[in-house]
Amino acid sequence: MDRKTFSNMLLKQREHANVGKNELCRLTGFVFSRLQRIEEAYNNYKISLVILYLKPLNCVICIYNKNINFIIHDKEDIISCVKEMRKNVFTQRELADKIGVSYVGLANIERGNTECHIDILLKILDALDYNIKIDKI
Numbered sequence: 001m002d003r004k005t006f007s008n009m010l011l012k013q014r015e016h017a018n019v020g021k022n023e024l025c026r027l028t029g030f031v032f033s034r035l036q037r038i039e040e041a042y043n044n045y046k047i048s049l050v051i052l053y054l055k056p057l058n059c060v061i062c063i064y065n066k067n068i069n070f071i072i073h074d075k076e077d078i079i080s081c082v083k084e085m086r087k088n089v090f091t092q093r094e095l096a097d098k099i100g101v102s103y104v105g106l107a108n109i110e111r112g113n114t115e116c117h118i119d120i121l122l123k124i125l126d127a128l129d130y131n132i133k134i135d136k137i
Helices: 003-016 021-028 032-039 047-057 075-086 092-099 103-111 118-127
Strands: 059-064 069-072 131-136
Touching (some): 003 118, 003 131, 021 032, 021 047, 032 047, 047 075, 047 118, 069 075, 075 118, 092 103, 092 118, 118 131
Antiparallel strands (some): 059 069
């Protein structure tokens, strides 16, 4: 999946919840242009913004494969999810090389020192054969 497809999932979830852009801006504290950039996938954005976007819609991120399902409620869930998905499959260095980021960058994401962005998360999911969806709470 790419950022545009994921952003389209967010937009559909907002529309399904019958929440307008102005209302979501009020509920999240986003300025209108930030909401536009997220929904139209203009550039990379932090997962914490997705979590903030989904809370008023009563939705969460679900990361899954045929054996495991992770529910993402907050930034700490992303950290533990990335660690758990990678464990016993790749070393940090191997996964970093596979997705085209530095080893230090991936290590900082797993330690919580750097916030994960959607493009990196989607690359990690692809490399580890996981899927992502948005579900109602």
